[in-house]
Amino acid sequence: MIKRFALIPILLFISLNCLQLSAQNESKEPKIDFETFTLQNGLKVIFHIDRSDPVVAVALTSHVGSAREIEGRTGFAHLFEHLLFLESENLGKGGLDKMSARIGGSGANGSTSRDRTNYFQTVPNDALEKMIWAEADKLGYFINTVTEPVLSKEKQVVKNEKRQSGDNRPYGHTMYVIDKNLYPEGHPYNWQVIGSLEDLQNATLQNVKDFYNKWYVPNNVILTIAGDFNKEQAKEWVHKYFDEIKAGDKIEILKKQPVSLKESKQLYYEDNFAKLPELTLAYPSVYSYHEDSYALEILAKYLSQGKNAPLYKNLVAKKELTDEVQMYNYTSELAGELLLQIRAYDGKDLDEVKKAVEETFALFAKNGISEKDLKRIKAGQETEFYDGISSVLGKGFQLAQYQIFANDPNEINKNVEKIKKVTREDVMKVFKKYIFNKPFIATSFVPKGQITLALENSTEAEVVEERIIEGAEDEFDASITATYTKTPSSFDRSIEPPYWGTPEVTTPQIWNTSLPSGLSISGITTEEVPIIKFSLEMEGGLLLEDPKKIGVSNLLANLMTKGTKDKTPQELEEAIELLGSEIYVRAQDEKITISGSSLSRNFTKTIELVKEILLEPRWDESEFKLVKQQVLSQIQQEKANPNSIAKNEFKKLIYGQNNIIANNNLGNTATVNTIELADLKDYYHNKLTPLRSKFLVVGAIDLEETKATVKDISANWKPITVKIPVFETPNAPDSSQVYFYDVAGAKQSVIMIGTPALAATSKEFYPAEVMNYRLGGGGFASQLTQQLREGKGYTYGIRSGFNGSKMVGPFVISSGVRSNITFEALDLIKDILKQYPENFDATDLEVTKSFMVKSNARKFETLNSKLDMLSDITELGLDPDFIAQREKQVEALSIEDIQKLANKYINPAKMYYLVVGDAETQFPKLEELGFGKPVLLNEE
Structure with a gap:
C-alpha cells in the first residue's frame, strides 16, 4: 500500500454494523453502532459515534486504484493521492496542510492500493465542519488547480518515493518481477501501484484531468466520519458541502479476474x-x-x-x-x-x-x-x-473497506x-x-x-533500472499560481467554517504503587476494548555491556522467549498463542523491555508466562546458536541497506569512540562471534534488577488486579544494586564536516545532518521541540518539507527532531533525496537552517502554538499512546499533569524565545553532514558546501 507521506501502522480492515462483537466475555463486549445514508449524487456516508476521546476521524475513500489504470498510463491513482493534498479552489495552495497544522490535526495523509485510494485525518472534534468543508473541496473543486508546474513537481516527488520504496533498497524489485509474470499482460494487477518512472514522466495534464473526471465523482466515493460528534449536525454539514457536487457517469463494477498458471x-x-x-x-x-x-x-x-x-x-x-x-x-x-x-x-x-x-x-x-x-x-x-478497532480512524477504515x-x-x-x-x-x-x-x-x-x-x-528477470544522470529532471517553478474560473456554488465556499465548541481534553487518571522488591507499577484503566497492553522496562540495555562484547543484551533479549525451565521453545510459544496473547522482549540502548498484549480475560495467565520468561530462563544451547546466527545474518543485511548504514554511521559521529551508545546494539560480526552463553548468563544475573524496573499497564484492569497479578514476579525476583555507567556528554563539533559512505549505483542519497543537543530531562527539551515544529517537525507544515519536497521535488519526505532520553541525544535531520541533486539538497538545507532564526515570524508562532495545544486532544486515544505516556512520565520524571504544564509553556513562548533556541541548537556551521550514496557521481561536488574536503568512510 503506497502512502502519501511517512509510514502508518497497517490497519486490519474489518467493518462493523449495529451488532455486538463476541469477545467471549459478555461483561466487556464492545458494541459498535453505525449508520449509513446516500446523497442524491451517489455519495455514500457512514457515521460511527465513539465518545471516548474528543476527536473525530474523517476519511474519503475513492473506489479507484492502480487496477483502474491502463498500460502506458500507470501510477495515476497514486499520483492523484499526492495531487489532492496540494490545492483546491477554496482552500488555496497548501491550504489543507496549513489548516491541519492550525487545528491540531494528525496531518492529512492518504494511501493507494490496487483497488482504492483513501484520504484521512484525525482532528479535535471542534474542527469537524472544517474537515467536511475541506474534503468536499477536494472532491468537487480541485481539478482546475492542477497546472503543468504542479504536475511536474509532483512527478518528481512520486519518483523519489519509488526510488525510496523500491529502487534504492534490497529486494525492492521483487513484487515488480512477480506481478509481471503472475498476471498476464493486460491484467490490471500486472503493474505496480506506484507505476513506472517512464509512465509518470510521460503523464500529460489532460491525462490527469481525464482520470480525475472519470473516477473522482460522488457516486464512486465513500465518506466516513468516526468519533465524538453530533450526528444530526454532521448530516447538515455533509448535505451543505457535498449535495451540489455533480454525480459522474455510471461506473461499472469490474469482474473478478483470478489467474491460473499452466506451468511454473x-x-x-x-x-x-x-x-x-x-x-x-x-x-x-x-x-x-x-x-x-x-x-x-x-x-x-x-x-x-x-x-x-x-x-x-x-x-x-x-x-x-x-x-x-x-x-x-x-x-x-x-x-x-x-x-x-x-x-x-x-x-x-x-x-x-x-x-x-x-x-x-x-x-x-x-x-x-x-x-x-x-x-x-x-x-x-x-x-x-x-x-x-482501537482508534476511531481504524474503525472508519474498516467500515469503508466492507x-x-x-x-x-x-x-x-x-x-x-x-x-x-x-x-x-x-x-x-x-x-x-x-x-x-x-x-x-x-x-x-x-x-x-x-x-x-x-x-x-x-x-x-527484466527489471528497468534508472541511470544516474546529472540535470536529467525537468525544471519547474512550483511558485506559479494557477489561474482559472472558479466552479460555481450556491454559497461562498472560500470562507473557512468556524470551530464548534471546545474539546474537553481529560488526562487519563494514572495509578501507581511499588512492591517490596522495589518494582514500581503504573497504570491507566480504560475499557474501550477488551485488551490489555503492558510493558516491563528494565534499565540497562547496551549501556551495561562490555565494549569488547557488544551485542550481549540483544542476544539475551532474543533468547528469553526461546523457552523456559519447564517449557520448550515450542511449548512456550504455543502457550502464548493459545491465549491470543503476544509477548516480546527487546533490547535497546538504555533498557531491556518485556512487552505485550492480551485479551482482558487472559491477562493473569499471560503474566504467568512473563514470569517464567523473566525468572525461569531455559538457557538452551541450540537456541543460543540459532539466535546468534540470526543476529549475524541481520548484521549482514544492514550492510546492504542505505538507511541502516546511515543510522549506524551517524551514531558513531554523534557519540564518538568513548561512548558505548555509538555502537549498533546488535553488535558487529567480530563482537557477536566472541559472545558465549556464559556472557548472557552473567548479564542476566548481574544487570537485571527490580530496583531499576517498572511495570506499566493500560486497559480493562485496575490497580488491585495488577498488584495481585504481578506480585509473584516481585516476590521471586531478587533485588540487586546495579550502577548505570555515566559516559562523557557528547559535544557539538567546532566546525561542520561532510562524511560520505559509498554505495555504488545508489539511486538515492540518504542524508543525516545533526549534532549532539539535549537530554529529554532538560528544561529546554520541550521548548526546543516546539521551536522545531515549523522547521522540520510539523510534516507538511514545516519549512524543510515545503522547500525540499513541495518547492523543489527533491525528496519524498524530510523531517527534523530532537532525540534525547535521560542522556543527551542529537538534533537530526534525515531524508532520502534523488542522487543527482545531493549537493543542491544539502546546500538548501544549510540555507534553511541558517535563515530559520531570522525568518520565524508571528504567523509561525501562532500556527505552532495552535498545533501544540489543539493536538493534545489526540494524545491519549489508543492503548499504545497511553502506554507511551506512562513510559515518559516514569522514565523522565514528568508530572501526571505535564500536558497542562506544557500548554502553559507554549502559550508563554515568544518569537524571541524561539529564535534564541534556534540559534543555540541548530547552527549549520557546527554539524555533522552524512551522505550515504553513489560516490562516483556525488562525492566530488560536496566540497562546494564550504566545509572542507568530504571524508570518505569506506572504500567500496
Missing part, C-alpha cells in the same frame, strides 16, 4: 543492494472475501509463523538455511496471490531452500493441522481484530463466523487446491556476482 516459471535477478540470497514463491490465490480466503489465511500463518510452524522447524531449526520464513495470503478485489518468502543465510543455494520447502509441504500433506494449532491461530486473530468491496457492512457478521467455522479439513482442502504440487512463480534475488545461488534453470 523461475526467474533470477542480481540485486545491487542485496547481501543475502532471497527466494520468493508466488501461487495464484483468491480475491478478497472469497470463501476459501479464511482457510488460506490460517494456512499461511500455520505453515510459517513461529516455532511450531512446519517451515520454521525444517528450514530454520533443522536445516539452518534461514532465520525467518514469511508467508501470507495477499488478497485484492479482483484476484489474489499466496506468497512464500525466504531470505537465506549468506552463501546458501536457493535450490536447497526450495527442496526444503517441498519436503515440508509433502509432510504437511500427510499430517495437516491439529485442532490445538487451529485454536491458537484463531485466538491470535481475535486479538488482532480488537487491535484494529462498504466498498462487499457492498454490505453487515458482512462482519458473516466474516467472523466464517473465520470461526474454518476446520482442519478446510485448511487441507485449500492447501491441495492452491499450493501442493501447483504451478508457481519463483524469483531468486541474489547478490551481485552470485548467480550460482539462484534456482537452476532460472531466466534472468
